Amino acid sequence: MKKSLLIGIAAASVLALSACSAGSDSAAPAGGGDALTPVTVGVIPIADTAPLYLGFDQGFFEDEGLELTIETATGGAAIVPAIVNGDYQFGFSNLGSLMVAKDKGLPLELVSAAVASTGDVTSDMGAIVVSGDSPIETLADLNGKTVSTNSLNNLLDTVARSTIDSAGGDSSTVSFVEIPFPDSSAAVENGQVDAAFVVEPFVTSALENGNRVLSYGFAEFADKLDIAAYFSSAATVAGDAELVTKFQAAMKKSLEYAQANPDAVRAIIATYTETPAEVLAKIVLPTYPTEFNVDAVTALSEAALKYGVVENAPDMSTFLP
Template sequence: MRRLFPLAVVTTAAALVLAACSTLSSAAPEGSASARGELTAVTVGVIPIVDVAPIYLGVETGIFEKHGLDVTLELAEGGAAIVPAVADGTYQFGFSNVTSLLTASSKGLPLKVVAPGDFSTGQPGRDFSGVVTSAGSGIEGAAGLVGKTVAVNSLKNIGDTTVRAVVDAAGGDPQAVEFVEMGFPDMPAAVVSGQVDAAWVVEPHLTRAVDQGARIISSNFVETDPNLLVAAYFTSDKMIAEDPQTVEAFTAAIQEALTYATDHPDETRAILDTYTEIDPVVRSVMVMPRFAPDLDTPYLQVVADLGLKYGMFEQPVDVTRLLP
């Protein structure tokens, strides 16, 4: 998979800003691990998208330092690059969508999810993911996608499986939808021009598409499952075996960062400026994902079942293998 939710184009200059941001932190509380000079250096593979705002916020506010960690955030184009880098120890932790993690686990890679990344909002018509079509397409709902072309950023992943799921639920034939691969930034214009009949888009490109005249006909994440777990933070079995204290510290820190992001939505939006190039007007109105610290087996099982039903996996995936 070449792309995973590439929600913003990051230039070389922005990458330099991001690198600087990765080392920012507030003063550590007296008596904390960082105050005693006992920080453990860890590298986390991330993608320059809105989904990872909490970890940047956690670095900037000193949450990770408080837990004794000196975090370096390394940019990658997608989970396809992050997964093997965590498996071989290049990164101690990483961020990837759940489908990619399930695929890796089904192929025998020794990985474990340590915390959620982000969830759907649970609000139809008000989610950070949606299927859009042009105003004159005549497509009024998910069932209308039968026989149509729908753009997704990567084939056989969470986009097309959730679109198939909502078409199925609406009484249409999920196998009669033609998916084409396209980058998110190109989708709004492709929909408005009629190059494709519809597109699965995520923020900030969802807001851009609507601004250009597209209509949201399905909140595919929410309609698939109101609590859909989209992505997660993970590590390797080897890391857990060799340095369980660091894994525990990272898990506690990212959970705290997720909670902080939820409680401070304005700060969460503002941190996007440090590692993305989203238009300020779009950033102020677009829908953010839901962030929460809780991780449970059913969250992974939903995506695993979708993948099996719609041909992503040939055999059932044991989701417990991904849980520590």
Template sequence: MIAVAITLVMTAVACGGESHSDGPAPGDNGPEKSTITVAALPLADDAPLYLAQDRGLFEKEGLDVRIQPVQQSIQALPALSKGQVDVIASANYVTFLQAHEKGTLDVRVLAEGARVAPHMMDVLVPKDSDIKSVADLKGKKVAVNILNNIQSLTLNAILAKEGVGRPVYRQIPFPQMGPALEKGQVDAVHAPEPFNSALQKELNARVLVDGGSAPVESIPISGYVTTGQYADKYPKTAAAFQRAIATAAKIATEDPSAVREQLPKYAKVTPDQAKSIHLPAYPETTDPGQLARLTELMEKQGLLKKPVDPATLLVK
């Protein structure tokens, strides 16, 4: 089973930093600070981040982006609020929108990370499982990375469309889902890529539900999130980061092979495994209308108490 050893280094980052000679220097025309610390998950969602770093897109913008791996985006939330990391990539929108509503974090979305695409996250069961249809999931134990979040939100919507009951969710980090499924600790797992394909190959797990099917097709699931304080204090830095990510997202969209080349470098998958992974969609721009689909679904399922206008959260 894939082993992902990842920790968040809770170290505050200095505001300054040396600019690169071939990029804008900090000052009137360049970023206010060159060093950005980004907490990131080992998911296919983050491919543009690594592409931007690998191809010098951040450097061209005068940025020194330092990536710190984390197992769950929620782990990095305290560090973001304290300024110990500047941005969280693959930030699960549900968690951060809830934190924003509660007043525990003043969220700003720098850029979209990924949107749902067919089979980029699936509900998997053991090959010999008695669970044969979505209706059989009612009352069964299903592993998700974080409770009351994007996985359960989207699966609940799919089940509601089919008119069937909900499972019981269990919080299990992505790297531990395989062992939990093998040991019978859960009946099914809701796994995104690259864990989805790995579990199918290594455990011969069977796809029960396409997590990218109607009514959640193309719905935004993650983004690059910072705080209002950071965005206000460093607007040129934020804009430079946005430009690099937008360029990388365009590359990822136009050349999926570039993503597949990146995955083995940070997601602990082999080049052969990377060839068959189902990739999410990588939007170049952030669409508040699409984000509204997510907030409306959250409100419907009780994960938000009042309507949210996503446009007010975007860093422009």
């Protein structure tokens, strides 16, 4: 049964990864009757989480007997403690952050795929951009330069370091600095940084401002790299297997629907962010897989270990659901 989504406009159109700084905004879609089991999911109001909103709108969660409440935040830093404390049953975060959390011993368990790169090295949802008149032509030209990402020692700089080294550069000579996505394009244009690793809609915005793409980093790192996942606490996974199974089933339907209906994805994003319609029409959407790309996630874990993001690479047999 299709339902209308009751949710306030997000405070900003931050189409970013979950490594952003903490902050919060909330929305609680109306649920079903008393027979439904309440479930709260903490997410970031970005394109990556569109399937969850579509799943609510299409009634997929209600079909599984779940009364869905969506709590939004500007970053995973606010979501993780809410999961650990049991305030939320499920949450959304990028895989870099989840690898770090597991490495630190936090009791978290991945339960569902969420979003991945397109795998297209000529058009993807994440890119390293430089100014239009920059002399930098290849990733190797970034030696000795400054590159911004939205969070340090996390997903983006791990991918950037790996792709730079693979291209014949030396990432140890690159200075990575933390700049929020909305400010990255200006930082490139005014020379504050030589390059910036950004995601949509900031890739599109950067191009419209005269910048150019140096590398579609995610796609060059691995084919259809998983960017993020839905996760829960170890206590919920162990103590309420039925709830987890229902959530996984609803998410699978939601991801499949989003992947098959890109126009619906763009339309639903407009209901929970302030992204202008003309930008939504141009951005490159991610893919919404129902299964993890184990080889790509393994490569990411190895890179995280190589570049000191984690002390121990996660065992894929236990890290992935």
